[in-house]
């Protein structure tokens with residue numbers, strides 16, 4: 001009988017993604033062994049805290065976990081392996097992570113096989129990792145945003161060492177393609193077109209935790225979307241922190257509008273969305289592509305952040321109130337039925353009542369179909385964190401409430417304008433409260449609930465919008 005030689009040097013591939021497939025196989029062996037011991041399959045839960053980009057990363061983690069042999073579940077208390085994919089854009093996101101980690105520790109004490117992994121934007125902040133090392137010793141693995149593709153390798157290291165494994169990179173210029181990924185929905189998918197951000201808005205931590213801007217090669221993007229479309233995907237959301245600067249740093253530069261023209265040609269794909277657009281880089285060429293496209297949804301998320309030119313300057317947004325309004329005017333001229341949504345921050349350092357009134361003025365002039373409103377959150381390491389004139393909490397709270405009221409009133413008035421029209425909805429799910437209804441999303445991003453069956457999920461169906469319920473519709477399917 002041949003004996004295995006313990007000292008044989010294993011051949012570990014040095015190129016990616018082959019190296020990660022090697023570690024996936026290694027992890028698979030470990031999972032199989034533990035599973036045989038316990039005489040049950042091992043389960044894993046990935047919990048996402050952040051934006052669409054984080055959600056997309058979670059799909060990649062899920063793809064790898066499934067390959068390794070884990071059964072995916074939603075409840076973290078019941079999982080053998082829990083991963084928190086974290087966000088650090090505002091302080092409350094961080095607090096939620098620490099809170100839930102505390103609870104998870106109690107669960108882990110009862111299940112010694114349990115593994116806890118942390119990744120995502122929070123892990124790119126050195127003070128966070130210090131705190132975890134000191135007070136959260138029960139965490140098993142920690143990795144960052146730049147080396148997420150190395151997940152299987154980090155996990156294999158943990159299986160071998162039985163100790164906390166930390167692997168964080170400061171930055172990266174590489175993009176690893178062709179790793180597994182498991183979509184949450186069969187009919188729609190996010191597609192990364194770029195990573196990182198170079199804008200350094202003075203309040204924002206993203207450029208520090210996601211690194212420098214890098215665009216994916218257009219051929220890789222098109223190939224991915226072609227495969228998705230062949231697999232039944234009807235709608236894609238092109239993702240980047242600032243999609244309007246896509247392609248500028250490629251070896252053969254290409255504009256975002258040019259990329260959209262290529263995506264439009266893909267057979268089987270019916271809808272194209274993208275986010276986020278920075279107003280400073282939104283080109284006439286893009287407006288023209290939106291005007292003529294048959295597939296790009298008539299919805300644009302255009303974060304304004306503040307209506308005060310003074311504050312915008314301090315935020316380093318590089319546009320004025322007037323330039324923003326002019327841009328909105330141009331877009332509406334070209335695409336009259338466009339739905340506009342935005343992000344607004346209240347209480348940026350030195351924001352006065354007059355500055356805030358300017359924000360309200362923009363809200364009233366643009367009449368957003370919906371807006372995300374945020375209370376300014378101080379992020380350590382950003383220029384705004386050390387600015388003088390931080391606004392007192394009660395003042396911010398008062399402004400926030402006034403803004404929210406204005407935004408909601410206008411949004412429901414805008415929503416009501418569609419009553420009686422027939423629009424196409426992509427059916428996403430059976431209604432959570434009433435199983436005789438299905439829920440579909442319109443091109444303008446509004447939701448409509450109408451009588452239907454689960455067989456309609458993933459189909460585009462024409463729906464008459466009967467009754468506006470403030471932010472969504474009740475409707476009925478109509479024959480084409």
Ligand code: SAH
Nearest residue numbers: 203204241276303343344345374375376377
């Ligand atoms: N790249 C996107 C936004 C990413 S973060 C863009 O530029 O539009 C999403 C939103 O979070 C931002 O638009 C902003 O409104 C909000 N945000 C970012 N940093 C914040 C902070 N420090 N405090 C409060 N809100 C913040």
Ligand code: SF4
Nearest residue numbers: 197199200201204206
């Ligand atoms: Fe943050 Fe500004 Fe970059 Fe958006 S564009 S991610 S707000 S720095």
Ligand code: F3S
Nearest residue numbers: 050051087088089121
């Ligand atoms: Fe949060 Fe990171 Fe997205 S900080 S908003 S998850 S890029």
